[in-house]
Amino acid sequence: MVDKYKEIFDEFSGEAGDLIPILQKIQNKCGYISDDAIRSISPFLRISDNQIYGVASFYSQFRFTEPGRNSIKVCMGTACHMKGGHILGEAVERELKVKPGQTTEDKRFDFQRVACLGCCALAPVVQINNDIRSRMTVIRLKQLLDKYE
Amino acid sequence: MTIPRKMIDLNMDNQPLRAEADATILKVAEANGIYIPTLCAHKDLTPFGGCRLCIVEVEGMRGFPTACTTPVTDGMTIRTNTSQLQAIRTEILQLILSEHPCSCLICDEQDECKEFNATIRKAAVTTGCRYCSNDGQCELADVVKWLGIKEINYPISYRYLPVEKDDPFYDRDYNLCILCGRCVRMCQEIRMADTLAFKQRGQRTIIGPAYSRTHLEAGCEFCGACVSVCPTGALSEKTSKWQGKAESEAVTTCALCGVGCQLNLQIRDNKVINVLPAEDHLINNGQLCVKGRFCIPELVNNHKRLRRPRYFHGGIEEQLSLEKAIEIAAGKLSHCPPEQFGMIISSNCTNEDLYVAQKFVRTVMDSNNIDTMSRVSYGSAFGAYLNLMNKCTTMEDLRKASAIICIGLDTRFGQSVVGVELRKAGKRGAKIITINPRPHNLTVVADKWLQPETGQEAGLIDKLAKLMEIGANKSKGVKRPAASKGIRAELAEAIGILCEAESVVILVGSDVIQYRGSSDIFESIDKLAQTLQAGVMLLPAQNNLYGSLMMGTYPEILPGGYSSTDKARLNHFAKLWGSELSDSNLSWNAESVARGREIKVLYLLGEIPLKSRPAADFVIFQNIYAPDFFNPEELVIPSAAFTEVDGTFINGEGRLQKVRKAVDPPANVFPDWKILSLIAQKMEKKGFEYLSSEDIRIEISRVIMGFHNSDESLRPILPFKSEFHLSAVSEGEMVNFKSKGQKPFLLQTRVAEHTYRGFTLSAFVDGMKAISDENVLEINPDDAKELGLSCDDEAIVKSEEFEKIWPVKITPQQPARMLRVTLSPGDFSGHNPYPVKIRKNNV
Numbered sequence: 001m002v003d004k005y006k007e008i009f010d011e012f013s014g015e016a017g018d019l020i021p022i023l024q025k026i027q028n029k030c031g032y033i034s035d036d037a038i039r040s041i042s043p044f045l046r047i048s049d050n051q052i053y054g055v056a057s058f059y060s061q062f063r064f065t066e067p068g069r070n071s072i073k074v075c076m077g078t079a080c081h082m083k084g085g086h087i088l089g090e091a092v093e094r095e096l097k098v099k100p101g102q103t104t105e106d107k108r109f110d111f112q113r114v115a116c117l118g119c120c121a122l123a124p125v126v127q128i129n130n131d132i133r134s135r136m137t138v139i140r141l142k143q144l145l146d147k148y149e
Numbered sequence: 150m151t152i153p154r155k156m157i158d159l160n161m162d163n164q165p166l167r168a169e170a171d172a173t174i175l176k177v178a179e180a181n182g183i184y185i186p187t188l189c190a191h192k193d194l195t196p197f198g199g200c201r202l203c204i205v206e207v208e209g210m211r212g213f214p215t216a217c218t219t220p221v222t223d224g225m226t227i228r229t230n231t232s233q234l235q236a237i238r239t240e241i242l243q244l245i246l247s248e249h250p251c252s253c254l255i256c257d258e259q260d261e262c263k264e265f266n267a268t269i270r271k272a273a274v275t276t277g278c279r280y281c282s283n284d285g286q287c288e289l290a291d292v293v294k295w296l297g298i299k300e301i302n303y304p305i306s307y308r309y310l311p312v313e314k315d316d317p318f319y320d321r322d323y324n325l326c327i328l329c330g331r332c333v334r335m336c337q338e339i340r341m342a343d344t345l346a347f348k349q350r351g352q353r354t355i356i357g358p359a360y361s362r363t364h365l366e367a368g369c370e371f372c373g374a375c376v377s378v379c380p381t382g383a384l385s386e387k388t389s390k391w392q393g394k395a396e397s398e399a400v401t402t403c404a405l406c407g408v409g410c411q412l413n414l415q416i417r418d419n420k421v422i423n424v425l426p427a428e429d430h431l432i433n434n435g436q437l438c439v440k441g442r443f444c445i446p447e448l449v450n451n452h453k454r455l456r457r458p459r460y461f462h463g464g465i466e467e468q469l470s471l472e473k474a475i476e477i478a479a480g481k482l483s484h485c486p487p488e489q490f491g492m493i494i495s496s497n498c499t500n501e502d503l504y505v506a507q508k509f510v511r512t513v514m515d516s517n518n519i520d521t522m523s524r525v526s527y528g529s530a531f532g533a534y535l536n537l538m539n540k541c542t543t544m545e546d547l548r549k550a551s552a553i554i555c556i557g558l559d560t561r562f563g564q565s566v567v568g569v570e571l572r573k574a575g576k577r578g579a580k581i582i583t584i585n586p587r588p589h590n591l592t593v594v595a596d597k598w599l600q601p602e603t604g605q606e607a608g609l610i611d612k613l614a615k616l617m618e619i620g621a622n623k624s625k626g627v628k629r630p631a632a633s634k635g636i637r638a639e640l641a642e643a644i645g646i647l648c649e650a651e652s653v654v655i656l657v658g659s660d661v662i663q664y665r666g667s668s669d670i671f672e673s674i675d676k677l678a679q680t681l682q683a684g685v686m687l688l689p690a691q692n693n694l695y696g697s698l699m700m701g702t703y704p705e706i707l708p709g710g711y712s713s714t715d716k717a718r719l720n721h722f723a724k725l726w727g728s729e730l731s732d733s734n735l736s737w738n739a740e741s742v743a744r745g746r747e748i749k750v751l752y753l754l755g756e757i758p759l760k761s762r763p764a765a766d767f768v769i770f771q772n773i774y775a776p777d778f779f780n781p782e783e784l785v786i787p788s789a790a791f792t793e794v795d796g797t798f799i800n801g802e803g804r805l806q807k808v809r810k811a812v813d814p815p816a817n818v819f820p821d822w823k824i825l826s827l828i829a830q831k832m833e834k835k836g837f838e839y840l841s842s843e844d845i846r847i848e849i850s851r852v853i854m855g856f857h858n859s860d861e862s863l864r865p866i867l868p869f870k871s872e873f874h875l876s877a878v879s880e881g882e883m884v885n886f887k888s889k890g891q892k893p894f895l896l897q898t899r900v901a902e903h904t905y906r907g908f909t910l911s912a913f914v915d916g917m918k919a920i921s922d923e924n925v926l927e928i929n930p931d932d933a934k935e936l937g938l939s940c941d942d943e944a945i946v947k948s949e950e951f952e953k954i955w956p957v958k959i960t961p962q963q964p965a966r967m968l969r970v971t972l973s974p975g976d977f978s979g980h981n982p983y984p985v986k987i988r989k990n991n992v
Contacts, residue, residue, distance in 0.1 A: 035360055046593060050367055051337070053359030054346025064360075 005040050014044055023056055031067045068103045068110035070148045072128050077116030079123040088124055089113055091138045095145065108149065157223040162230060174216035174227055175203055185229050186238065186292045188245075188380050189329035190217040193339055193435065199330050201241050202292060205229045213237065239296050245327050246293070247303035249381065250280040254293045255300060281325055281382025282390035288380035289327065310355070316364045317916030318371045318387055318443045323355055325383040332356060332375030332384060340436070341572035344369040365919060368590065370565045373442035377425055387916070388446050389415075389423040399811035400427045402798050404497050404791040405440040405905060407689035408432065408564055409800025412441055414792060414811040421446050421792050421812055431804070431864060432544055438565035439920065440903060440910065445792065447914045448905060453774050455787035456815045464781055471817050474786050475824070479831035481767050481784070485750040487516035491737050491765075494702050495755030495906045496521045496691035499796030499808055501845040502821040503693070503700035504708060505837070506754060509825045512728035513834045517704040517713055518748075520739040521697050522756050522907070523689075524875075526900040527662055532875045533671035534662075534687065535698065539869055540675070542654055542684025543802045544570065552580045552650030554683070556674060557606065558658025559589040562920055563902055564688050567656065568594075580646040584609060585660060588962045597643045603897060603967050604982060606661055607669035609640075614677040616644050653683035659690050659902045689801050690902035695869070696799040699853060704735045705873045708852045712873040725851065726836050754821060755788070757907035760976055771824060772906055774913070788821050789814035795842045796820075803866045805856065892966045894932075895982040896946060899971050909973060926955040927969040933959045936989060943990040948983045954990055 008025045012018040019041070026037050033056055042049045056062045074080075074089045089100070092111050096104050103110040117125050122134030126141060133144060155170040161183060168177040173196060178185050188200040196217040204213035208226040213234065221227075228234070246254065253259070281287075313321040328347075333356060336345040344367050348355050358367030376384040395415035403410045410433035415423040424445045426437040458474035460467045469477075482490070492514075494506050510519040527534050547553065547570055560568025568590065575581055575594050583595040586603045601609040647653060655678055661670045678685050691697075701708040711718040714732050723730045742751065742758045751765035755772050762768065762778040770776055771786040793814040798806050814820075819827075822845060829837035839845050850857030855865050901923050903910045911917040926944050928936075938944055938957045946953050946968070955970055963969060968987065 038359060043593065048343030048346075048359075048368070048593070050346045050358040051343050054348050057348045058350045 005037060009044050012044075014046075016045060016047060019045060019047065019052065019055060020059075023052075023062055027062060032063045032065060034064075034066070063101070065101065065103050065110070066107065068107050070109050070129055072109055072111045072126065072145075073114045073117070074111070075115075075117045075123070075125045075127070076113045077120065077123075079120035080116075080125055083124040085124040087138060088126060088136055088141055091141060092145075095142060109145070157221065159221050159223070159225040159227065161227045168221050170221070170223075172221055174205055174207075174214075174219050174221055174225075177221055178216060178229060183229055184295070185216050186295055187217060188288060188292065188327060189331060191331050191334075191378055194331060194334045194378075195338060197330050197334065199328065200245070202238055204234060204237060204241075206231055206234060235296065239298060242292060242296055242298060243301045243303055245289075246298070246301050247305055248308065249289065249325060249327055250307065251289075251293075251301070253280065253284070254287075254290050255298055257299075281322065282385050283382030285394040287382065313357075316369070316371075317919040318439065319373065319376050320385055320387055320390070321357075322383055322385075323357075325381045326356060327381055327383075328354055328356070329380060331378040331380065335374045335378050340370070340372055340374050340569055341576070342368070342370050342372070345375060368561070370561050370568070370590075371439035371443065371916070371920065372437060372565055373439070374436065386423060386443065388443070392417060392420075392422040395422060399809050401792065401809045401811060402800070402806040403437075403441045403445075404692045404798065404808070405444065405903070405910070406438075406563055407687070407692050407694060407801035408438075408566055409692065409798060409802070409804060409806055410437055410441050410566055411806075412437070412445070414445070416811055419812045420450055432800070433566045434569075436566050436569050439562050439916075443916060444910050444914045448910065449773075449790040449792050451774070451913050453913065454790075454815060455773060455775050455785065456818065458787065459775070459785040461781055461783040461785075471786075471819070471824075471827075474784060475827045475831050477784055478769055478786070478828050481750055481769070482514065482752075482828065483832050485514070487514055487731065488518070488737070489749035490514045490516050490752070491518040491520075491742065491748050491750075492752040492754060493520055493522060493739055493742060493756045493758055494697070496523055496694045496697040496702075497791070497904075497906050498693065498697075498755055498821055499791070499794060499798060499842070500693065500696045500700050500849065501796045501842040502754075502825075503697050503702045504845060504849050505822040505825050505839070507700060507702045507708065508726060508836070509829055511722075511730055512726050512836060513829050513832060515729070515731055517731060517733075517735055518737045519702050520704060520737075521691070521694075521702055522739055522758055523691055523694055523697070524703075524739045525743050525758070526690075528667065530662065530668040530671050533668040533675070535875070537657070537671055537675060537678075537685050537687055538695070538698075538803075540678050540683075540685040541801070541803050541869060542686050543804070543866065544686075546652070546684050547574070547654050547656075547686060550574065550579055550650075550652050550654040550684075552582070552647055552653045553656060554647075554653065554677075555581065555583040555585075555591055555595070555656045556610065556658065556670075557585055557661030558583070558591065558656050558688070559585070559587075559660060560658075561590040563690065564658070567686075567688060571656075580650060582643050582646060585658075586964055587660075589660075597639065597646060599639055599643060603895070603964055607667075607673045610670065610673035610677055613640060613643065613647075614673060614680050616640065617647060617677070617680045647681060653681045655681075655683050655685045657685060657687050659688070660899070662900070687801055690904070692800070693798045695801060695803055695867075696797070698869070699799060699867065700849070703873075703875070704738055705875055707873075708849065710869065710872055715872070722852075728834075728836065753907075754825075755906040757973070760973065771821060772908075774906075774908055786824060787815070787818045788824060789818055793818075794820040797846065799867060803869055804864050805867055806864050893984045894966055894968055894987050896948070896968045896970065896985045897982045898976075899969065901971050901973050904973075907973075921971070922958060922960075923971045923973075924955060925958040925970065927958050927960040927963050929963040929965050929967070930959050930961055931965060932963075932968075933957065936987060938989055944987050945990050946985050946987050948985045950983070 022041055023033060027033055038049045038052050041052055072092055076085050096109055098104050098111045100111055100113045117127055119125055124136050126133045126136045156167050157170050159166055166181055175185055175190055185203045187203040189197045198215045198218040203216040205216045206228040207214055308324050310323045333345045333347055336342050344358050345356055348357060358364060376386055395417050397416045399414045401412050401414060403412050411427035411429035413425040413427040414421045424442055426433055426435045428435050458469045458471055460469050492510050507519050510516055524531050553574055572594050581595040582597045583591045584599045586601055592598050661667055705713055707713050707718055719730045719732055742763050745764045747764045749766045751763055752769045757776055768783045771788050773790050775785055791808055792811045795810045796808045798808055826837040826839055846857045901909045903921055909923055911921045911923055940959055942957045943954050944957050
């Protein structure tokens, strides 16, 4: 269990201030912060896992669920919201049976709501992996999801 | 010598004040009787500035600084109560209340409600329209009242969080939480237990341990410090939550372990409803462990308490008056020859009880047959353990030590007050070494964890002592052995730590008392302590073990620690007590009971030596609860618990501490010394005319110097005298582990340590069932898998001597091929560890 993160730990001296850089490296490597990861950081930095989780959950940059093979980001920014972004969000929730921040059981998709993707003129916007899908509708979104495995 | 702090002048609400330079505005205001409302500040915690209610106006400062975080400066002009401040505070508090169910705080009918239950149509009669049990104790309500808030101008939002009731001892309703952070700071700063943390942020912020673990899984010590500081009803004790506000308090000494914490008993309607820690700089410093904080009300108010004497004879049970019971006891005892009598007394009794008991046995019964169960639970190591008491050190030394060695100590539930001191020591730079075969709660705190194999602790400590000795002889300190792997390298590091340390304290926990061969461990500890010139702190599970030795409740020991075969001493006591004393018949002790030696009358005073009825023609059983066994020829006499008596205890340091009567015992229930005195008087013996425990104390002070002290605040350390020699307890053989091929399973039995008067706390306190592992078989997950055992299974454990069935508990901490079970004292004797065969019980 420890070996998995040993490489990362080796770069640090084990002070309390190393926590966030370690969390970031682990997220880069594994894609998310697992319970396991928190449990291994705890003896290394001598901070309780409760405190580590407290710090990590404060920052939205850290995620605690395993990412899916594909990631869906539904924009909930002002423009997208006005154009029905939340309806797209609900459609994803119903279709894939996931809540924001979760991953589907078959690990095919993870689903997140984001604040703004920076292309408000194309609202409502959905980002699947690295592709921006503009002027999205529920029907097109459902067809689109079938293309991803 | 402390340097006087710089004093400065300032002006607060048009009052000129003088204050210390580094104090905060809030502290200065409090010291001068100026009220500034606050919900997040607490005297023991660092300023937080979370609730924003303590805002003040300071001339020359922009905005409204918070009084709890702003230090005073020379010439500062502060206003704490302007109309603008009140308006802002009202607004802030309304925002807080918009997320806190508050009809009980701002309702128009509030006053009528309390008196006439006017709102019963809206809510249950039993609770009124309350969201929590904190009525009369809610700090939020105080501030609401002070600000005169009558309505809330914000939309009310309820968080709909499920109330968390799964953990033992306290409930959590985070819908009531105002996120003041007192519990989190308590857990992190003061207890350093790090169970609680803020999780998420913004609107979704919530308090709790990592992931969605329960507190039990997250390593909570259940010290209750968070509950004590909660200003709302979000955290509440399960047992005392609906009991209301205490009417009075009493400071007394805890009877649940040898640390001897000072308790602040909360009393209402002549009942102990809750227990809070007392401010006490000598020992617990405002901290308690789960036993002291949560177990006492359930223990002493239990419906199973004995209230009337019972007499079993010829298959008939009879309830009697106390007079009749004493008559029967006196009758039975006056016909009992000295060598046919035996008394086992609990080391949870007060010194006064212990003294009167041994005097009773020695003068009335003309016998020396009095003993405690410690002899059996410490086994052959008892002598070596008592020997270590000569090296006793105090909490004060622990607070100053630069290195601390913990041997077989786990401070999660028992002795958690010492655990807090250890973590504090770690923070101030002291080095901590822990020696324990199992992973335990100190591994995170310790700088070095030496992990011997089970049963090999003595060898490891010996080695450590030897290497240190070599080091001490060399002027340049220890030459570290060349870096090698394994235990040698670990030892080298430990020695490195110890060589640099100026003062060392050795703490001895109860995990090393489990073997029959543990006298070796104590002898090694003795050697190590000598080499290091270290003080030893024994942390006995029996709260008044020291007292029982000083009072002489052992066949071999007279009061004051003198040997009972010492003719001169015997004559001295004979003169003092006005009675002939016998120096013979030292052959009976608590072990004889465990081995089933038959005697005529066995007097069990606050102790249960066996699970079944001990072998005796007649048993007098005097305790706060009834025994499990009901048999012919038995007299059961109820007695008072430690919250109901005056007296003294001597803790593990040797400190003499007061026990104060907080509540009355149940009607016609008396302290142990009183019952014994009544029996003695019935038997027409002189010397038992005590009117109060004070009389007994005066008599004891004739034997033990410094015992009686009229000044209650003094808690002197009594020097330990050991002029006696204990007769050895027979010992089972240690098993040789080194066999070829796969190791056999070894069963290790340990004695339950969370007990009071012979009863395990878990039998009477609900929450203790969840945290203590009594009568379950602890097994490593890999071994369990191999044997096909899962959590709900039972296992049959068989050795040459016994066959037992226990439920299985899978414990990752358990070393491979080792099984562990915690039993009540006297449940087993013989080999330990036992080589056993184990299989699943197929029902």
